[in-house]
Amino acid sequence: MRRITFLCGHYGSGKSEIAVNLAIDEGIDYLVDLDVINPYFRSRSVHELLAAEGVTLVESSIEKAANSDLPVISAKGAAPFHDKSIRAIYDLGGTDQGAKLVQQYRHMFALDDTVDFLVVVNVFRPETADAQKIVRLIDSLEAAADMKVTGLINNSNLIKETRAEHIEKGERILAEVATARGIPIRYTFHEESVPLSGTFSGETRSLRRYLAKKWL
Amino acid sequence: MAKVLMKGNEAMALAAIEGGCDAFFGYPITPQNEIPEYLSRHMEERGRVFVQAESEVAAINMVYGAAGAGARVLTSSSSPGIALKQEGISYIAGSELPCVIINVMRGGPGLGGIQPSQADYRQITKGGGNGDYHLLAFAPENLQETVNIIKESFALADYYRNPVMIAVDGLLGQMMEPVDLEAAPKTEVPPEKAWAADGNSDRKGGRNVITSIHLDPLELEKHNRKLQKKYDEMVAKEQRYEMIETADADIVFVAYGSMARIARSAVKTLREEGIKVGMIRPITIWPFPEKAFDELPASVKSLLTLEMSLGQMHEDVRAANNGRFELDFYGRTGGVVPEPEEIIDHVKRMLEKEGSS
Numbered sequence: 001m002r003r004i005t006f007l008c009g010h011y012g013s014g015k016s017e018i019a020v021n022l023a024i025d026e027g028i029d030y031l032v033d034l035d036v037i038n039p040y041f042r043s044r045s046v047h048e049l050l051a052a053e054g055v056t057l058v059e060s061s062i063e064k065a066a067n068s069d070l071p072v073i074s075a076k077g078a079a080p081f082h083d084k085s086i087r088a089i090y091d092l093g094g095t096d097q098g099a100k101l102v103q104q105y106r107h108m109f110a111l112d113d114t115v116d117f118l119v120v121v122n123v124f125r126p127e128t129a130d131a132q133k134i135v136r137l138i139d140s141l142e143a144a145a146d147m148k149v150t151g152l153i154n155n156s157n158l159i160k161e162t163r164a165e166h167i168e169k170g171e172r173i174l175a176e177v178a179t180a181r182g183i184p185i186r187y188t189f190h191e192e193s194v195p196l197s198g199t200f201s202g203e204t205r206s207l208r209r210y211l212a213k214k215w216l
Numbered sequence: 217m218a219k220v221l222m223k224g225n226e227a228m229a230l231a232a233i234e235g236g237c238d239a240f241f242g243y244p245i246t247p248q249n250e251i252p253e254y255l256s257r258h259m260e261e262r263g264r265v266f267v268q269a270e271s272e273v274a275a276i277n278m279v280y281g282a283a284g285a286g287a288r289v290l291t292s293s294s295s296p297g298i299a300l301k302q303e304g305i306s307y308i309a310g311s312e313l314p315c316v317i318i319n320v321m322r323g324g325p326g327l328g329g330i331q332p333s334q335a336d337y338r339q340i341t342k343g344g345g346n347g348d349y350h351l352l353a354f355a356p357e358n359l360q361e362t363v364n365i366i367k368e369s370f371a372l373a374d375y376y377r378n379p380v381m382i383a384v385d386g387l388l389g390q391m392m393e394p395v396d397l398e399a400a401p402k403t404e405v406p407p408e409k410a411w412a413a414d415g416n417s418d419r420k421g422g423r424n425v426i427t428s429i430h431l432d433p434l435e436l437e438k439h440n441r442k443l444q445k446k447y448d449e450m451v452a453k454e455q456r457y458e459m460i461e462t463a464d465a466d467i468v469f470v471a472y473g474s475m476a477r478i479a480r481s482a483v484k485t486l487r488e489e490g491i492k493v494g495m496i497r498p499i500t501i502w503p504f505p506e507k508a509f510d511e512l513p514a515s516v517k518s519l520l521t522l523e524m525s526l527g528q529m530h531e532d533v534r535a536a537n538n539g540r541f542e543l544d545f546y547g548r549t550g551g552v553v554p555e556p557e558e559i560i561d562h563v564k565r566m567l568e569k570e571g572s573s
Contacts, residue, residue: 011250012223012392039247039330040390067551069246069330124221124394126230158221158394215481215556216391 001026002116003087004080004109006102007153008141009120010127011094014155016042018120018189019091020210023055030080030088032058034101036071037093041211049210073101081108095137096144106146117145118186120153121177123170131176138181151186152178154200155207162194171200219394224384225250227359227395228292228318231366233258234397236406237316238287239265241278245297246330247386248320252292272297276304283313284426286412288370292318294386295336296327299344305379306345310428312411312443314373316366317351317381320389323551331551332386334473337528340383341502348440350447352454353381353502355472359393361499364401371404372454376446377411383501385524387474387553450503457505458497461487462512465494467563468541470533471522472498474553479522482559493563501529509536518542518566522559525549 001022009015016035023031031050035042050057058076080088092098109115119138121128128134138149156170167190174185178201185201192206222230229251232240240259242252252268259266265282269275275291282289293301298319308315321336323329340353352372356362362384369380413424430436461483462468471479476497486493496508496519519541521530530545537543546562548554 012221012226038390040332040386067330122221124219126220126222126226129220158219159392161219161394212391213387213553215478216393 003114005116006090008092013120015120032077032090035093096140099141099144102145118151123156154188224389229254231363235367241275245294272300276301283315286409289315302345309349312377321385329551335525351381455505456499457508460495462494466492466517469495481556504532506536523547
């Protein structure tokens with residue numbers, strides 16, 4: 001992974017689960033939760049787990065205010081742009097409204113090969129169900145964040161009802177987007193209970209659910 | 217249509233559109249904001265009405281007006297916002313108008329918090345507003361059930377000429393789950409609303425007037441008795457519930473909404489350990505499903521009410537039980553969502569107490 005990764009995606013794409021998975025698997029230093037869109041199931045709800053894994057979670061600037069419903073982000077979120085030894089993932093809220101939060105850091109970094117802007121897509125979300133809709137989403141995210149998307153993440157699933165064919169459908173649709181926009185598919189995520197068959201672009205990774213309640 | 221993965225609030229909004237909702241009036245509040253957000257885009261696409269009002273009070277009065285004109289109308293809010301709407305809801309019930317209200321509940325009292333709760337139970341089932349009225353109130357357990365009920369609710373509101381409330385806690389609003397919108401029952405075409413104040417002056421019998429004011433006490437009493445007849449019909453016809461493994465159960469849980477999901481998981485685990493538990497799951501919370509309690513076999517030892525509130529439904533369980541079985545209660549509140557293990561531990565403590573007595 002590049003040193004700085006911005007993760008974006010329509011809400012419900014599974015972006016926060018992937019942010020937590022990548023942070024733990026890749027030994028990331030900072031997970032910066034910029035999600036001011038969703039009130040529940042945010043990466044900040046696994047604070048203790050991340051701390052145990054050596055990941056520093058940066059969230060609200062108000063102590064113990066995770067449930068304040070206030071869009072305030074700690075100034076620590078800018079640290080990775082000043083201290084080049086810090087590897088960070090930024091978890092952005094759903095839609096272009098969430099991507100706007102990147103603007104506060106845009107003057108602090110150059111768009112070089114140390115920075116990734118990845119979009120998580122689940123093709124079973126009606127708002128990202130086909131290539132055309134996904135391209136439209138990418139356009140709006142790029143405009144809001146003022147940078148180009150550098151990669152796609154296939155997280156197509158129906159939660160417990162997911163079958164391998166659902167993930168393959170995600171691959172087909174994202175391949176169309178990749179061709180249309182020249183953006184590669186970087187990762188395909190799947191739960192271990194759903195073994196993959198066939199070939200997939202980029203790396204395949206197994207997903208563990210940290211944010212969802214196990215009784216759901 | 218194939219299954220799609222939707223967030224609860226989006227699925228509810230789409231179900232309302234599919235259910236024939238003509239107009240939405242609302243005001244933002246967490247954790248239901250994706251409902252107006254979704255509708256702000258998709259109602260316009262379909263040439264329907266979306267208005268973000270200046271307050272909850274304004275929104276519910278817009279609902280009152282549009283319902284009076286004969287439209288199928290929706291509003292949505294969360295606990296303190298629903299409290300603000302109570303005056304309008306009472307007026308709408310008093311004026312015998314149909315509308316659908318979605319309440320995505322959060323912790324209270326007052327401004328409370330934004331995490332999930334069921335502490336609106338009394339507000340929903342025991343009035344909220346003034347006067348002898350009730351809401352037909354559903355408390356579904358998962359998104360598919362929620363979607364099906366919302367699609368059906370506009371027809372029910374029209375039939376009874378009464379507000380219908382769909383009460384879910386914040387978890388159902390925020391969680392993701394696969395849903396099939398086509399699997400929901402087909403929505404009936406709205407009946408002709410001969411009572412509507414829709415500017416149609418050709419109608420025989422003169423002008424239609426929408427009002428909840430009746431200054432003559434005898435006339436108001438007569439009006440109340442007419443309303444009461446509708447509520448009696450709802451009690452007779454609309455009680456909905458699910459009986460889960462109650463036939464041989466020693467302990468029967470009573471739980472609705474997200475709490476029922478957690479309890480369902482506890483039933484499974486306890487059954488695997490050989491402990492006979494079951495559950496009554498109210499799907500309507502008004503009318504309260506008293507019929508479910510009559511179905512329980514005499515072999516049941518006790519009932520355990522489970523809530524994400526502190527004994528609000530337990531009062532109705534006590535009344536429905538009518539002294540038949542021992543009663544117990546376990547609840548968390550303020551936005552705390554219990555884990556199945558807490559229920560399992562509570563059941564084991566109940567069994568220990570029973571064994572030692």
